[in-house]
Amino acid sequence: MKSTTRGTIAAVITGVAAAMGAAATPAAAVGTVPVPVPLEGAEQSLGMELPKLGGEIPLPTPGKPDGPRYVEGRLIPEHVLPQLPVTGGLPGAGLRAPLPHVLGDQFDHVGVATPASDLRTLAPGLNLDAPLSPPSPATGLPEPKLPEVGVLAPVLQTVPGANLGLGPGL
Missing domain, CATH: 1.20.5 (Single alpha-helices involved in coiled-coils or other helix-helix interfaces)
Incomplete structure (x- = not known):
């Protein structure tokens, strides 16, 4: 070449x-969409300092489900209706409010923030088995048995957090 x-x-x-x-x-x-709350117009019309307020909205993203698994001794595969994983987050919010030197000259604001936190979920799923056993080697015919139905429980995992702070400036 x-x-x-x-x-x-x-x-x-x-x-x-x-x-x-x-x-x-x-x-x-x-991963998140910021949502500011505009209060500047109200500050100018009222002639005073208002809190700063904003938030975050997370975007959920679906994942790839685990497909059915074939198991020896069953006629119908496991996880007939698989669990769908979805990742996203809990919404976040932030607030910074003016504090008129109540705690001394160094503290001009109080702030509360709850950042968006990761959220992982699994939708419910379904397991079932037919009312027949696999064919027996002796006769070659399936034998009747009780049907089996199972619901896979949904899963929710997250670790939320919050911050509280005092400090100079807004």
Whole structure:
């Protein structure tokens, strides 16, 4: 292969990789959407300093469910209705309010923040088995048995947090 052909192929591959990376970066970078609460107009009309208020709304993203698993001795696979994983987060909020030197000259504001925290969930799933056993080696026919039905419980995992602070400036 000529060196110009190799250089062209390397340039094309580099360009495609850069384009795919640029396209994937904004979607991966956005985990929450900020929601500011504009109070500047009210501050100017009232002539006083108002609290700064804002929030974050997380974007849920569905995952890939585990498919049915075939198990020896069962006619119907396990996890007939698989659990769907969804990741997202709990919404966050932030509030910074002016504090008129109640606790001394160094404390000008009080702030409360609850950052958006990760949330992982699994939707409920279903397991069931037919009312027949697998064929027996002796007769070659299945035998009747009681049907089995099981519900896979939903899962919810998160670790929420909050911050309270006092400090100078708003």
